[in-house]
Amino acid sequence: MSIPSKDIAHILRTEDDFLVTAHVNPDGDAIGSMAAMGFVLQHLGKRFTLYNQSGLPRDFAWLSLPAPITTSIPDCPACWTITLDCGDLHRAGDALMTWVDRQRLINIDHHLGNPGFGSFNWVDTSMASTSQMAAQIARELGFPLEGALGEAVFLGLTTDTGSFSYDNTTARVLELAAEIVRLGLKPGQFNAKLQNQQPLERIQLWSRVLSRTQLLDSGKIALVTITRQDLDATGTGMQDTDGIINTVRRIKGVAVAASLREDGPKEIKFSLRSSGNVNVQPMAASFGGGGHKNAAGGTIFASMSEAESSLVQALRTFAETL
Template sequence: MQPSELIPERFRDGAQRMAAALRGVDRVVVAAHVNPDGDAVGAMAAAGHILRALDREFFLYVTPRVPQDLSFLPLPGTAHTTLERLPFTPRWALLLDCGEPRRLGQELADRLPELESLNIDHHLGGDGMGSAGNWVEPQAAATAQLMAYVALAAGLPLEGGLATAVTLGLVTDTGGFRHGNTSADVLRLAAHLVEKGSDLAGVREKLDSNWSQARMHLWGELMRRAELRRGGTVAFCPVRLDDLRATGALKEDLEGFVEQLRQLRGVRAAALLREDAPGCCKFSLRSCGTVDVRAAAAALDGGGHRNAAGGTLRMGMPEAEETLLNALARELDSEGL
């Protein structure tokens, strides 16, 4: 199989459009959503490798920072956490794994009208926010998967740092190839990456064996607190401001906890509600099979995918808990579950 044949037919037009578009950009800020996960960081790194191969000037913008548990990924340049003291004044923005300006962070959202922009994403909920071009593919498992196809459409080999970046995105957004988005296309791409030297097992090891003691203590406390609702079909756990302070953990240490709740026997949907500040709570939802937690999130002005979604509730914890669980119950009721 030729490398270009790895691009599924339904993705070829978009990959070719984006590859051609990237040849016409320069002085680019590459960014994804705030508090980036593995797919966001992997997609940004992959984009940087592509732009470097195309001899384009770029820098990565990450807010508030690259999470500590993802810091093992070699980046193709400095990850700037502010738009002050930049190496150049950007003219373009490449926006990844994000469907709306406010999810980029206020600093970049305010600058966005001054820039030409391209948007590549795999989330449901819109046609993209790029002023010069968009490629939004909800059928893709990860934005890093789409970046791999852009690289192939540009005639670039998936090897070295580019391959590792794509591997990280695939592993994290498929839950280690366990989620329902683990398609044959994803497995073919993963096999090609391994054939080209990507250390898939090494990426999994760095992700799975990189816990701090603070994270262990936080998870232990939350495991004791988690409870079942709605006859055992919903698992729920609140995370209060004091929990992070008491254990010395970071917000990023919560990554993956809601997936653990979903693994409880009989649970169809899991919900984690994190108090970010007085009167402001973030929620994460996970489900399995046909249960559509994105619909529940959308009812609360959130978004995501069918089996993984989230959002923000600007209210105190007691009200946020009731609001979130009611929205989740309504969705499960509508599905007859």
């Protein structure tokens, strides 16, 4: 039986010219797994480009990268593409969709419902982060997870496990983290870079948005909305909203937390969060999105009030089953 990580390691060893990408509006796992894969290719002496339609978020500007992250696709007709942390190909952005050679497409991901859109697919929903998968490829190729490679893997691991607190924090995850720490990473110093560099404006946005938190269905559902006006009034942007929903999930008795963010006049990004066995992925999928059991999202193309009422209706129906 073929083992996807070994097949992929073989392609990396024998081919050349790779475009490495991840989902738009990248989170720590998207950036961490891109960086990790880039370091692996660098160690192999290959030509590669790190591409993300949204670029490198300011929050990760401190991370050591093997190459800059570009927002324009290079002129590279024979390139292999590696998509990381993309539950479907659309998540990599429209520009990549039209450019990509489907015969040379490697899909490495851990999302539920990934349809296997690549010519090589390694989709494993038991993985806590895509960076954990990148670590496995590094291991296949004999590269120790030290220095910047270890840090990149750790970034994906810590962000996708909620700092090693969610259900996906398995013994294997902690063993991998321990291996990276043994090779020199200092978690305290790392977390100070990741978490303690917030702009004051972000805290002001959070307090404004959180003060309007609504509890529905006897407190089983918590809902927050983030409008364009909230962002403008506090001088913040989309990247400052990441994590608001996780705070709302902490409210006692809440089974599902939901947030709606106004990305355009008729473009509302929604996020869903749950704990334990409550699976929010199917609800996100029913609105054309996707994700994981306890963290899913998508976009509703409607006004804020229309999006809010259809999401609340779906949440109420879902809450009856809990």
